[in-house]
Amino acid sequence: MPYVTELKMAVGRMVAVRNATAVVVLLSVFSAGKCNEQVPLMMWSSNGFPLPSQSAPLAGASVSSRQLQSYLSTALSSTPQNVLLFLQDKLSVDDFTMYGGVFGNKQDSAFPNLEVALQSSSSSLLLPSVSSLASVALPSLLQEQMDTAPLYLDPETLAQLRLNASLPALLIFRLPYSSGADMMSTKEVLSGNDEVIGQVLNIMNGQSVPYTAVYTAFRPSRVMAEQPMAALSAGGRSLLQSRQKDPADPYPPVEFKERGSSCILLWAENLTISHFHSGKWQRHDLAPRTFGEGVSPDLEGSFCNRTHSRLVLNYENVLMYRSFKLIFEMSQRHYKVSARGWFSLDLVKLEYDGKRASFNGSRSIYAPVEFSYHCDSVTSFLYPQLVPFSSKDNANDWRLFFDDFQIQGFNVTGKDFSYASDCAGFFSPGIWMGLLTSLLLVLVLTYGLHMVMRLHTMDRFDDPKGPAISVPQTE
Template sequence: MIPDLKSLWTFGLVFACHVLVISAGDSVPVLLWGGDGETSPPEPVNPLYKTSRVDFEKILNRKLGKSLPPLLVFVRDSFCNEDITQNKENLKKIKNAGTIYLPAVESPMSVFESLSSYNLTMDDDLESVADNQLALVQATDLDTVPEIYSSMRESSPNLIAALTGRSCIYSRSERVRRAAAENETSLFFNSSSGEVLFYASQKPFIKMADDKDFVQLTKLSEASYADRKNRTTILGLIFTTPDGSKLTFKFNFTLIYGYYRLINLEYSTTSDVNHTGEILLTSRDRISVPRNFSYHCSQKTIFRNGSIILNFTDLQIQLDARGSFGDTYNCIGFTSIPIWTGIFVTAILALIMIWGLTMIMDIRTMDRFDDPKGKTITISALE
């Protein structure tokens, strides 16, 4: 069975994005329909490849047959698959069993114009097309194509029509492959030995005692760390503000029973006119991480002391790394809710089984039986 126009349009639109690449220049789509509907269909055409001029000539001759029916060709100066996509709803009005859709044909107009057995006519006001006549109609508006074809078919039932163009001119957007730009807002520190790693997805925000809004510290001027007897590690970050002053943050970690714990965070600034020295900032979250794990517990880590607030986003720290972060410790206990649920259900089933076994063990058998050769057991009414 020959597929109808709707199925051909659906098939063509599925490969539209692939066809657009090959439909530039003199390769244009061709829609061929009409006739008595009894002609055998051509061989299947792969929509991903361009149909050559010779192959299209064979397809057209097979469609026309030996009877040389009237041929009506709608021509556009520029015709691409985008035009078909944009006008698919209107072109669906064309229904014919012998419809052929070729998404990319090499110079189809040269094939139509070289039909020696046809008389070429170029008139936009034709009322009918006779046999052995080829009529070229300028299709400035695709909405009128179904109407013109319907009116022509009334006088010529075996009319064959085609819709194509002389070229395909469109601006194709090129995909440029570029290297990913570095994220200048992130904060990352890696010691020379690769042992201490510090990361935050954004530079820290700080709110001073006299400020109303948070200010982002964008310039990290110095970062260092010191390891004291493998027990205490001090990580220092020095930021430079726009006014030239320096803000120093010292993270004091101590190894206790296999856990690195942040004891305190010392904050100081060179612009402190009162010379109050270092200020200890504390966090509500307990920053503690097992050895060989990286700390990454919350999206925002806040340190404060009165009106001074320091905010880190996606903070991740590891003090015994080997050049890269290890497994993350997200402050989730090893006994999670599903584990507790399994233990609870197992305990209930165990209690039911123990109760059942106890009931079975408490069953007692008879210890007295009736002897058929001896005296029968008689139970009086008083007993």
């Protein structure tokens, strides 16, 4: 018999944590670090499947995409592969302190089902401050980790869904958020979301399907105003009797010089490669060995001239290969139609122990030659910008994922990128919906006018002065 699997995404341990955890959460909100849109994230598993112990971030520290990927990889290594992802439009720590039961007022809490789920769980992971960029990329990170397509569901659909418990399933539930200016108050909306969570958990528990649940949001509902550190320390004692240090600046880009002058710059938050071997995907992030304080990557084999640039990143002992190279090949030419020069990322190559995998990016990765190219996500899967160059090499066995990627191969001046040409399209989904709706209305109006113009008056009428119709009566 196939196992009946369901969708479960349990929500927020932050309401039901103990007093010490609540203090840590409050300190993370009121710390004097730089505010750059942070959301809370909670993860827990069904009873009998404890999460691996992981060190929580320091109070006030923001979890980046790379760190979140590390948390997910460790957690999913020993927990059920049926993942329930509850994605709310907006969420902040203040929502739990204002509407939850952290301070003992549990009878009026907006998260009763959430609190019960967290208290009954064997263990949980609390991340009070996760970068909103990382939370937005969470479905893609989970999809890459589990190697399965996501399913967007609601409790009614979940109740009719039958899944195989031996196969991984990524089930996503979208939850709304409302401010006090709407017809429903914020607390009512959060209570409704908590009821949805309770319904999903009841369905999962009723069918005895193990699960791992994650609860987070796309962006914060409240953003605290940032105060300069000088103003905090000038008027007396500061929080915890110590001055908090400013967050570290982002690491510098990789810089290749030719004849003493810079000609290629590369920066990324992560450079993740995945290789399919022995029936599963093995992943490795090259960013820690490429960027950072005191890190000097080997760029042997790189070169640049007026028309071509080649950046070679040499590594050792990557995955199972002793010698590994990540190569970016770019070219530029002048186009008469636009009357300007453009450069493109022609190839991204992987060379490992005498083998090669090549990906073509010239169709989607390009920019004016005076600019740099930037994109939040460059991948070889899931709407790929990088496609296999040839079916003869091993590109189908590899996946590339570059997060917050920026590169410049021509007209580099100093260590700073030129103005970035971003990959974001001009027409957003909302604009396309508006244009298509307007076009449909115009077509309906045109058809109506056409029908009205074809109406004609009658040219013949019954004669009212004619003899009336007589019907003889019979007895």
